[in-house]
Amino acid sequence: MYTCNMLTYNIHTLRGGTMDTRRKMNPMLHELGHTLGLNDTDITRAKQTTKSMLGMAIISAVVILIGRIVSSQLDATGLYYVGVSIRDFGFFSRFF
Amino acid sequence: MLRKKYIPHSVAWELTLACNMNCTHCGSSAGATRPNELTTKEALDLCDQLHDLKVKNVNLTGGEPILRKDWIQIATKIRSLGMNISILSNGLAIDETRVALFKKLHIYAVAISLDGATPETHDGIRGVKGSFKKCLETLELLYKNDLPVTVITTVHKGNFEELPKIKDLILHKTRAWQIQIAVPIGRFPKEMMVSEKDFYALALFIASTRKQYSPKKLAIMGAHSIGYHSQIIRNTSVSPVWKGCQAGITVLGIQSDGSVKGCLSLPDTFIEGNIRTKKLSEIWNDPTSFSYSRHPCSSDLKNHCARCKYGNTCHGGCTTVSSSSTGSPHTDPYCLYSIEKRLGITR
Numbered sequence: 001m002y003t004c005n006m007l008t009y010n011i012h013t014l015r016g017g018t019m020d021t022r023r024k025m026n027p028m029l030h031e032l033g034h035t036l037g038l039n040d041t042d043i044t045r046a047k048q049t050t051k052s053m054l055g056m057a058i059i060s061a062v063v064i065l066i067g068r069i070v071s072s073q074l075d076a077t078g079l080y081y082v083g084v085s086i087r088d089f090g091f092f093s094r095f096f
Numbered sequence: 097m098l099r100k101k102y103i104p105h106s107v108a109w110e111l112t113l114a115c116n117m118n119c120t121h122c123g124s125s126a127g128a129t130r131p132n133e134l135t136t137k138e139a140l141d142l143c144d145q146l147h148d149l150k151v152k153n154v155n156l157t158g159g160e161p162i163l164r165k166d167w168i169q170i171a172t173k174i175r176s177l178g179m180n181i182s183i184l185s186n187g188l189a190i191d192e193t194r195v196a197l198f199k200k201l202h203i204y205a206v207a208i209s210l211d212g213a214t215p216e217t218h219d220g221i222r223g224v225k226g227s228f229k230k231c232l233e234t235l236e237l238l239y240k241n242d243l244p245v246t247v248i249t250t251v252h253k254g255n256f257e258e259l260p261k262i263k264d265l266i267l268h269k270t271r272a273w274q275i276q277i278a279v280p281i282g283r284f285p286k287e288m289m290v291s292e293k294d295f296y297a298l299a300l301f302i303a304s305t306r307k308q309y310s311p312k313k314l315a316i317m318g319a320h321s322i323g324y325h326s327q328i329i330r331n332t333s334v335s336p337v338w339k340g341c342q343a344g345i346t347v348l349g350i351q352s353d354g355s356v357k358g359c360l361s362l363p364d365t366f367i368e369g370n371i372r373t374k375k376l377s378e379i380w381n382d383p384t385s386f387s388y389s390r391h392p393c394s395s396d397l398k399n400h401c402a403r404c405k406y407g408n409t410c411h412g413g414c415t416t417v418s419s420s421s422t423g424s425p426h427t428d429p430y431c432l433y434s435i436e437k438r439l440g441i442t443r
Contacts, residue, residue, distance in 0.1 A: 026442045029328070032297040037260045038304055046303035047443065048330050060337040 102390070104348035104380060106153045107146060108360040111139075111161040111170065112352050117186050118223030119211075120288070121250050121278035123361055126159040133352040136166045138372070140173050142350070145376040147177040151348075153204065157184040157360065159352070162194060171201055180204035184248070187234035188227055195241050206238055207246040207274070213261030221254060235269040245270050251298060252278040252288045259301055267314060275302055276319035277430065279420045281363055289421065292435050299323065299432055303330040321414035325406050326432035328443055340411035344368075344386025350376075358386045361416040388415060388425050398427040400434040 025040055033043040112133055115126035134142065146154060154174050161167055161183055174181050182205040183198070190208075198206055210231055212218035218228035238245040247270045249255075249262060259275070266273060277295065280286035290298065302318045307330065309316070318332035325338065343349070343358025343366075350356055354371040355364070356379050368386060369379040379385055388396075392411045397404070399422070401412040412418055413428025421429060435441070 028439055028441045029300075029443075032293055032441075033300050033304075035294065035297045036257070036301045038297075038300060042304045042308075043300060045307045046300045046329055048326075048328060052330050056331060056336050063336060 102345055102380065103150050104146075105151065105346045106155065107151050107348045107350065108155045108157055109142075109350045110158055110352045110360055111156050111167055112164040113159040114163045115159040115186075116163060116188050116224070117160070117227065119186075119209075119283070120221050120223070120254070121211075121252055121282075121284040123279065123282040123284060124159070125282040129159075130351070130353045134354050134371075136169060138354065139166065139170050142354075142371060142376065143170065143173040143177060145371070146174070147179065149377055149380060151179055153180045153182065155182045155184060160186055160189060162189055168197055171197075175201050182207060185209075186222065186227070187231045188224065190234045190237070192237070195237055195243065198238075198243055199241060203243065205244050205246050205272075207248050208235055208238070208270075210235070210247045210249055210262060210266065212255050213258040213265050217255050217258055232265075232269065235266065239269050239271075244272075246272040246274055248274045248276065250276050250278045252284070252290060253294075254288060256290055256294055256298070259298070263305060263314075270314070272315040272317065274317050274319055275322065277321060277417070279321075279361070279417050281361070281416070281420045286421070292429065293439070295322075295430050296432065296435050296439070296441070299326065299329050299332050302332040306330070306332065321417045321428070321430065324410060324413055324428070324431045324433055327436055328441065329432060339409055340392070341389045341413070341415040343415055344389045348380065356380075358389055359416060363416075363419065366415075366419075392426060396424075396426040398422070398424045400429075400431070400438075401427045404434065406433065 025043065029043055030040065033039075033046075038046070110124065112129055113124060113126050114129040115122075118127060156167070156171065162185060164170075171181055181201060181203055183203060184207045187208040208231060209222075210218065211221045212228065215226075215228040218231065219225050235245060235247065247266050249259070251259070263273075275298065277290055277298070278284050278288065280289055299318065299322055302316055302322065305314070306316045317334045320333060320335070320338075320342070323332050323338060341359070343362060345358075347359055348356065349358065349360030349362070350371070351360070355367045356369050356371060356376065357366045358368070366388070368382070371379070389411070394408060397407045397412050401407050401410070404410070412424075412426025413431050415425045417430050418428040419425045
């Protein structure tokens with residue numbers, strides 16, 4: 001039973017769902033989300049998934065690489081510290 | 097030959113400290129002009145110096161930047177040198193004529209401050225009756241003119257709970273929404289700062305809203321001081337990774353009297369020099385400048401940051417938040433990772 005549940009859990013995770021939508025939410029998380037009117041669905045939406053973590057890792061690596069090529073010391077962040085514009089939302093921001 | 101080590105890709109330039117509002121959270125205590133603000137000639141020369149340093153983006157701020165009489169002359173010079181311009185304004189002085197100028201300048205972003213969902217809250221914070229109504233009209237005008245408009249909301253105890261209502265209010269009036277927390281510098285009292293629980297709820301709100309809407313509908317972002325290594329919440333910032341405070345590394349701040357800091361939000365104790373006495377490139381390239389962010393030591397990390405596994409890359413979070421709330425530049429208490437540990441927040 002345990003193995004079966006774990007398998008379902010892992011498949012769900014790999015499909016990009018939340019890590020654990022069926023297990024009871026951490027009460028503190030629930031309480032904190034509630035202060036800004038977030039329900040359980042909203043809080044679940046805010047959580048990382050395997051897909052978002054993978055996306056972050058890949059995009060970070062790409063940005064670090066580009067940063068190192070175009071400017072020493074720029075690292076990952078410099079290219080993104082540009083301002084407050086909609087134009088700062090690149091194509092890649094969809095993935096994390 | 098050695099490559100230049102640091103490039104200030106993004107510069108925040110306080111054109112003037114003059115302001116037509118009197119916000120409770122203003123970190124610059126803006127209102128009257130500084131006694132010794134740069135002349136037009138000095139400001140235009142500074143544009144050349146920024147260009148020489150390979151600056152890409154110039155954020156014109158204040159005070160209220162468009163109150164400076166020669167702002168258009170300065171902005172035109174910046175654009176003629178091929179740099180992008182963003183304008184951070186409270187929206188009160190923006191009219192059709194100025195919108196036409198923004199369009200002519202091909203502005204990168206026009207950021208308008210909106211701090212409440214009701215006139216009572218916004219006007220109360222901003223100290224000007226009728227500013228809420230004017231702000232919404234300005235947003236409408238900018239949006240209608242297809243300008244890249246961004247709403248900036250500075251969050252503290254006085255407006256925290258209104259965030260969901262602000263979201264509903266701006267959904268079809270802006271293209272982007274940046275949320276930042278007020279920090280105890282300038283006029284802002286420390287007791288009005290959000291608690292760490294509220295801060296965590298804020299990050300949940302940003303991450304959830306960001307997932308709910310596509311960037312086309314509402315591109316929401318937490319400012320650089322919201323985040324750091326959460327084990328639970330999605331990324332809230334535009335950057336995919338936090339690699340420490342960028343003040344003096346890729347970011348630079350210039351006050352209207354020519355004083356230079358790594359970031360405009362930092363207190364005056366972080367001033368590295370003045371362009372009236374030294375060339376900007378000399379200040380920027382001085383190996384002793386910006387040592388708090390360029391050469392941080394692990395021994396600088398205090399409290400929770402001293403034992404943190406991310407300490408060596410994070411360097412203790414946002415220098416402004418850290419120094420203003422703890423007195424130490426490398427111990428930002430508003431860190432999602434440390435809050436999760438302290439409050440026992442798990443999935």
